[in-house]
Structure formats: structure tokens, C-alpha cells
Amino acid sequence: MLGIGGALGLVTATGLSTAAALARHPSMTGAQLRSAAPLPPPFQVPLPIPPVLRPVAPGRYEITQREASAEILPGLRTPLWTYEGTFPGPTIESRRGHPVTVTHRNELSVPTVVHLHGGRTPADSDGYPTDLVLPWSGVDHGHGMHDPRAVVTELTRDYTFPLDQRPTLLWYHDHRMDYTAPAIWRGLAGLHIVRDDAEESLGLPAGPRELPLMIADRAFAADGSLIYPALPDRPGVTEEYLAGVLGDVILVNGAPWPVHEVDAARYRLRLLNASNARHYELEAVTDDGRRLDLVQIGADQGLLAAPVTHATLPVAPAERYDVIVDFAGVPVGGRVRILNRLGAGRTREVMAFRVARRAADDSRIPGVLSADLPVWQRSDAVRVREFAFRAGRMHGHHGWLIGGLPFDPARSDVVTGLGDVEVWRLVADVHHPIHLHLAGFRVLSRSGRPPLPHDVGLKDTVSLRPGESVEIITRFDGYRGRYLFHCHNAEHEDMGMMANLEII
Numbered sequence: 421m422l423g424i425g426g427a428l429g430l431v432t433a434t435g436l437s438t439a440a441a442l443a444r445h446p447s448m449t450g451a452q453l454r455s456a457a458p459l460p461p462p463f464q465v466p467l468p469i470p471p472v473l474r475p476v477a478p479g480r481y482e483i484t485q486r487e488a489s490a491e492i493l494p495g496l497r498t499p500l501w502t503y504e505g506t507f508p509g510p511t512i513e514s515r516r517g518h519p520v521t522v523t524h525r526n527e528l529s530v531p532t533v534v535h536l537h538g539g540r541t542p543a544d545s546d547g548y549p550t551d552l553v554l555p556w557s558g559v560d561h562g563h564g565m566h567d568p569r570a571v572v573t574e575l576t577r578d579y580t581f582p583l584d585q586r587p588t589l590l591w592y593h594d595h596r597m598d599y600t601a602p603a604i605w606r607g608l609a610g611l612h613i614v615r616d617d618a619e620e621s622l623g624l625p626a627g628p629r630e631l632p633l634m635i636a637d638r639a640f641a642a643d644g645s646l647i648y649p650a651l652p653d654r655p656g657v658t659e660e661y662l663a664g665v666l667g668d669v670i671l672v673n674g675a676p677w678p679v680h681e682v683d684a685a686r687y688r689l690r691l692l693n694a695s696n697a698r699h700y701e702l703e704a705v706t707d708d709g710r711r712l713d714l715v716q717i718g719a720d721q722g723l724l725a726a727p728v729t730h731a732t733l734p735v736a737p738a739e740r741y742d743v744i745v746d747f748a749g750v751p752v753g754g755r756v757r758i759l760n761r762l763g764a765g766r767t768r769e770v771m772a773f774r775v776a777r778r779a780a781d782d783s784r785i786p787g788v789l790s791a792d793l794p795v796w797q798r799s800d801a802v803r804v805r806e807f808a809f810r811a812g813r814m815h816g817h818h819g820w821l822i823g824g825l826p827f828d829p830a831r832s833d834v835v836t837g838l839g840d841v842e843v844w845r846l847v848a849d850v851h852h853p854i855h856l857h858l859a860g861f862r863v864l865s866r867s868g869r870p871p872l873p874h875d876v877g878l879k880d881t882v883s884l885r886p887g888e889s890v891e892i893i894t895r896f897d898g899y900r901g902r903y904l905f906h907c908h909n910a911e912h913e914d915m916g917m918m919a920n921l922e923i924i
């Protein structure tokens with residue numbers, strides 16, 4: 421394992437080979453681009469809130485995927501691939517058990533695929549990586565259509581989401597085979613929030629005191645365009661970035677190091693790490709150096725049973741954390757910075773809140789948040805599977821492999837029965853945030869020890885750290901059909917680290 425990474429000369433954020441990096445347990449796997457554009461000072465640009473998409477009819481939405489440009493860095497225009505002209509795309513607000521159909525029309529120059537991350541979705545609407553929505557311009561049909569069995573090619577596509585699932589923050593993004601990472605990087609990502617009456621009756625901070633925060637790093641050329649180290653002639657990135665692409669600008673809801681004015685009250689921050697490869701360890705720090713508690717109330721797949729208080733919170737790519745921060749103890753005019761302890765220089769900073777006024781606060785954090793979390797026991801499992809997530813060779817090039825194999829849509833990897841409970845043991849060489857489609861899971865152990873405090877609740881993405889072995893338990897219920905599991909380091913995903921999960 422060490423030999424493979426070293427021989428390939430994989431580079432990590434610290435500039436070490438994979439082998440050396442493994443020995444030293446670096447905080448991140450990836451290499452950082454350097455922006456040439458002038459970057460704004462931190463905490464000056466206001467935090468945008470993505471627009472909420474209006475239905476065209478009850479339960480029906482339309483999204484056009486098209487090129488647009490946005491002023492991300494002050495005074496410069498950044499060309500983007502967008503959902504409906506904005507980055508992040510518009511937010512869809514749904515109710516549990518109320519199905520939603522989204523018609524996507526592709527006016528980009530490449531095929532696309534839409535996946536609702538965390539959705540309990542029938543397979544034909546889950547965005548299998550070869551189920552393409554072809555561009556209206558008809559250009560570039562050739563890429564990604566490796567599986568004649570699976571290809572469904574359309575110019576528009578209706579994705580139907582039953583949303584028969586626990587309320588939570590989901591996100592939709594591109595999932596085209598071999599080309600997901602550059603498509604997300606260029607802007608194809610948006611939020612989808614599922615709500616229900618039970619959650620709304622809890623008295624959690626709401627309205628303007630509930631903030632979705634999509635955190636993503638990017639890098640910018642001198643003219644404001646995004647930099648991405650794509651290869652010219654095949655999928656993947658240049659050698660230096662094989663471990664993952666990191667930007668040197670931290671965006672929240674598409675704005676660089678933004679600032680948001682708040683009341684001196686509790687806020688519900690619905691965090692998503694939409695970065696391709698960057699990990700964060702977030703903390704909230706006042707101007708006088710005091711750390712505010714991050715009270716976690718939810719995980720990827722909805723509310724916890726009870727709140728868990730963190731001083732700092734690790735967030736891997738694609739993970740979501742639902743967190744309450746109380747600004748009541750901060751003086752008016754004071755500032756709370758959200759910092760990333762894994763960053764260096766300007767990537768240490770994420771965003772800031774400025775406390776603008778004292779205000780009444782009738783919100784609360786109940787001691788019991790939910791009572792419907794699955795309680796699978798190890799003894800419920802009908803089988804145990806083990807998967808190694810490691811660097812290797814793929815079609816003569818560097819690849820990222822699961823069980824020694826790169827993704828092949830025509831191969832059967834995992835076949836399981838609807839309703840089966842399984843334990844999966846996931847083993848990593850470097851950092852791999854592993855995501856299962858359809859099925860939420862719980863973390864049972866990390867390298868034989870109990871899970872970490874932030875592993876609590878029902879998850880759909882778990883962060884494997886270098887050399888770690890993580891056990892998860894899940895029940896494959898919902899729908900039969902062909903799904904996926906994969907690494908959510910988007911570069912790893914494009915370079916093979918994905919496998920089929922078939923539920924029969």
C-alpha cells in the first residue's frame with residue numbers, strides 16, 4: 421500500500437508523498453491551487469442566501485442548467501456552469517412524504533447527471549452516472565457513455581423524489597461518470613431542504629435565524645475565471661492534483677469569506693461541505709479569543725436523538741452538520757469568526773458573524789430531538805463486507821480503487837436483498853469520505869475503538885482518515901434497483917473510486 425502511493429508520487433497538501441503522508445497523518449489529502457486574481461479581505465462581502473425555487477405547479481419544479489457568470493470576487497466576473505443561473509443553485513424546500521418532480525433541461529455544452537445527495541430516491545431518478553441528460557446543443561455526446569445497458573439519453577429529464585424520509589439538508593449536484601469533479605467545481609451544486617411538522621414543533625431557531633451554509637473552496641485566474649487542473653484529453657487531473665483539488669479561496673454560499681449580521685440570539689447553522697477534497701475542522705471564535713459551543717442537533721440524515729456539544733467540528737466533503745450557535749453572550753458590535761483549524765494562511769478563515777443588536781429569543785434546544793432513529797445491532801446483520809479504498813492503477817494511469825478495482829458500470833459489485841442489515845468495514849490509505857446512495861447508516865467503530873463524538877446520528881457519508889478502518893451498519897430498505905457507493909473526494913470518484921450497489 422505504501423509502495424504504490426510512493427511510486428506514483430502522489431502529493432498531499434503538505435507536499436509529502438502518500439507514503440510519507442500516511443506516516444505523518446496529514447490533515448488533508450489533496451494539493452492546493454494558487455489564485456492569480458486579487459482576493460478580497462476577509463469578512464467584507466455579505467453572506468448570500470441562495471434563492472428558494474418556486475414550483476411551477478404544486479410539487480413540480482423546472483431547472484435549466486446553463487452557463488452564467490457571477491461577481492464572486494469584487495470587480496471580476498466568473499463564468500460558471502449553473503442551475504438556473506446562480507451558484508449555489510436555487511434551494512428547493514420540501515415537506516416529508518410530499519413527492520417532488522424536478523425537470524432538468526440541459527443547455528450546457530456537455531452531458532450532465534443530477535443526483536440528490538442523501539435522498540431516498542427510486543433508482544431511475546437517483547442519477548446513475550451514465551443516465552445522461554444530453555445537451556440541447558448536441559455537442560460532445562461521446563464521453564461517459566461506457567455502459568450501453570444503462571444509458572438513458574434525453575434532452576430534459578424528470579427526476580421524481582418521493583422524499584419519504586427523515587427531514588434534513590440534502591444537496592443536488594452533478595454526478596456524470598468521469599466528470600463529476602470539474603462539473604461541481606464549475607458550479608453545479610444546490611441545496612434541498614426537507615422539513616416536517618414534528619421538527620418544526622421543537623422550537624429550534626427558524627426563519628432568518630436558520631442559515632444554510634454551503635462551504636466550498638475554489639481558485640481563480642487573474643481574469644476571475646475558475647482554475648481547475650483538468651487533463652486536456654481524458655478524464656482526471658494533472659499529476660500534482662491526483663490526491664484531490666484544493667482551492668485557496670473559501671466560499672460560503674458562493675461568497676468569499678463572507679460576513680453576516682446577526683441578533684444576539686441562537687442561530688441554526690445548516691452546514692454542508694461542498695468542496696471537492698478539502699476537509700474543515702470548524703470552530704467559532706469571538707474577538708477576545710473565546711470559543712463558542714457548537715451544539716450539534718443533526719447529522720447528514722436528520723436530527724440526532726439528543727444534542728451533542730462540540731468545541732470544534734470536523735466536516736469532510738459532502739457531510740452535513742446541523743448546529744446551533746448562541747450569540748447571546750457576544751457584545752453588540754462584536755464579531756464571531758468561523759475558522760478552519762485544518763487550514764493555513766487564508767484557508768484558516770471561513771466566514772464571520774457580526775452581532776448587530778440585542779434581541780428577544782424564544783428558541784430552545786430540546787433535550788430530546790427525535791425518537792425515530794434506527795437502532796440496528798451488530799447481531800442484526802446478515803453479512804459483513806469489507807472494502808479497501810486505495811490508490812492503484814486504472815487503464816494504465818493512476819487510479820483510486822475500491823477492492824483493487826476501478827468503477828465499471830457493467831460490473832456487479834454488491835448485490836443485497838431489500839431489507840437486509842449489513843455491517844461494512846471500510847479501510848482507507850489516505851482520506852476518503854465514503855458515501856452510500858439510498859441508505860443512511862450509523863458508525864459502529866473507528867479502528868476498533870468507539871466512534872468519534874461527531875459520528876453520532878444517521879449519516880450518509882463517513883470520513884475515513886489515513887490508515888483508518890471504520891465499521892458502519894445499515895439496512896438497505898426503500899427501493900430495489902442499481903445504486904452506488906463511492907468516495908466523495910470528487911477527484912477520487914472521477915478516477916475510479918466508485919462501485920455498484922444493487923438492491924434486489
Ligand SMILES: [Cu+2]
Pocket residue numbers: 809820851852853907908909912913917
Ligand atoms: Cu477518496
